[in-house]
Amino acid sequence: MRVIIAGGTGFIGKALCRDLLLAGHEVAVLTRDASRAVGRVPQGTGVSQWSPERPEGLPQVLSDADAVVNLSGESVAAQRWTAQFKQRLLDSRLNSTRTLVQAICQAEPRPKVLVNASAVGIYGNRGEEELSETSPPGTGFLAELAIRWEQAAEEAREVGVRVVKLRIGVVLGEGGGALEKMLLPFRLFVGGPFGSGRQWFPWVHLDDVTGLTLHALQNEAVDGAVNVVAPGIVRLEEFCRVLGRVIGRPSWLPVPGFALRLIAGELGETLLWSQRVVPQVAMQTGYTFRYPQVEEALRAVLART
Numbered sequence: 001m002r003v004i005i006a007g008g009t010g011f012i013g014k015a016l017c018r019d020l021l022l023a024g025h026e027v028a029v030l031t032r033d034a035s036r037a038v039g040r041v042p043q044g045t046g047v048s049q050w051s052p053e054r055p056e057g058l059p060q061v062l063s064d065a066d067a068v069v070n071l072s073g074e075s076v077a078a079q080r081w082t083a084q085f086k087q088r089l090l091d092s093r094l095n096s097t098r099t100l101v102q103a104i105c106q107a108e109p110r111p112k113v114l115v116n117a118s119a120v121g122i123y124g125n126r127g128e129e130e131l132s133e134t135s136p137p138g139t140g141f142l143a144e145l146a147i148r149w150e151q152a153a154e155e156a157r158e159v160g161v162r163v164v165k166l167r168i169g170v171v172l173g174e175g176g177g178a179l180e181k182m183l184l185p186f187r188l189f190v191g192g193p194f195g196s197g198r199q200w201f202p203w204v205h206l207d208d209v210t211g212l213t214l215h216a217l218q219n220e221a222v223d224g225a226v227n228v229v230a231p232g233i234v235r236l237e238e239f240c241r242v243l244g245r246v247i248g249r250p251s252w253l254p255v256p257g258f259a260l261r262l263i264a265g266e267l268g269e270t271l272l273w274s275q276r277v278v279p280q281v282a283m284q285t286g287y288t289f290r291y292p293q294v295e296e297a298l299r300a301v302l303a304r305t
Contacts, residue, residue: 001217002026002064004048006100007071007117009040011176012168012209016069018042019210030061052099059106067217068104070116070153072096076142077181081266090145097152105159113162115216116153120169120202120229122146125273128200132280133167133225142270150225162223164216166209169229169277172297173206174304186249195257197237199274202229205291205300215287227279232293239294246298 003020007013008029020027021044028046031037037047048061052072062068074092079085097116104110123131124138137143150165157163171177185191209228216222234242237251244251260268282289291297 001066002028003067003069003217004028004030004062004065004111005069005071006030006050006096007073008045008069009037010071011173012117012171012206013071014041015173015206016071016210016213017045019207019214021045023214028061028065030058052095055099055103058099058103059108062100062103062111063107063109065107065111067113067115068100068111069213069217070097070100070114073117073149076119076121076145077178077267080264081141086141090148093145093149094152097149098155101152101156104156104161110159111161113164113217114153114156115164115166115213116150118146118150118153118165118167118225120167120227120275120277121270122150122167123275123277125270126276127274129276131227131275131277133227134280140270141266162220164222165225166213166216166228167225167277168209169202169204169227169275171206171209172203172301173209174301177206179298179301182243183247185253186244186247186251189249190253191240191244191249192251192253192255193236193240194255194260195236195272197235197240197254199236199272200233200276201236201239202227202233202275202277203239203294203297204229205297207290207300211290212282212287215282215285219285221285222281224281226281227277228282229277229279230289230292230294230297231279231283233276233278234294242295243298246295246302 030050034047034049121142124143172179240251
């Protein structure tokens, strides 16, 4: 396949480019700065410059593609959530997705599938409830953000394009993501869970994020929402215990919920959410997880760092 990736120079995007190329596919990324992107993506990756504000020529670029993957969007953990930053988070997702969908509709011939990033944040804070792809959305800013993001992608169905929405959990991988931020306090002997630690923690190894993306691209039975989380979900306290064991550090200093809210505001509140998410579609459509259990996933990541 020829696959075009928007957001291909980020943490997940670079790994996806690598794995698509290794699988024998042709890959190109859409980027605002083509000169910078050349050194940030794997050798053999094509580069096309674009901007959601100036999409001229994009339908022609996409007409050569079999598939489009949209990973665009500013990191939700980049800073404290002010009203202005929340609008940036929304705009960075909706503007790029709407522009891509419009270009897909105008392309001739057009891509057969759009794989669009989303997040388990769509489910909100759900306690002990088991959450599959058929579970209804939750409430809160992250849920609303994901709902609108997915709705923008769904408009590609109007021209017969298959749409897959990857509801991605907490990604464990080298060179970025949540684990990089968690490691420092553990290495300083002050690591521990947030709040009670009893909340469910929907994690996934980066290799399974790319693996499930390839699975979605190649398998027409994968359609609609896909929970991109490992089947071996654990509570946060267990995740922290395993992390401490893997790096030879204790997990003894929990961060109280009130302190997290004080430091990080609304973002801190989301870190206390419990989301018992299960990868039902992945398992039903025959995907085999490379890292189904958290200890082997953490050991694999840390062996590469």
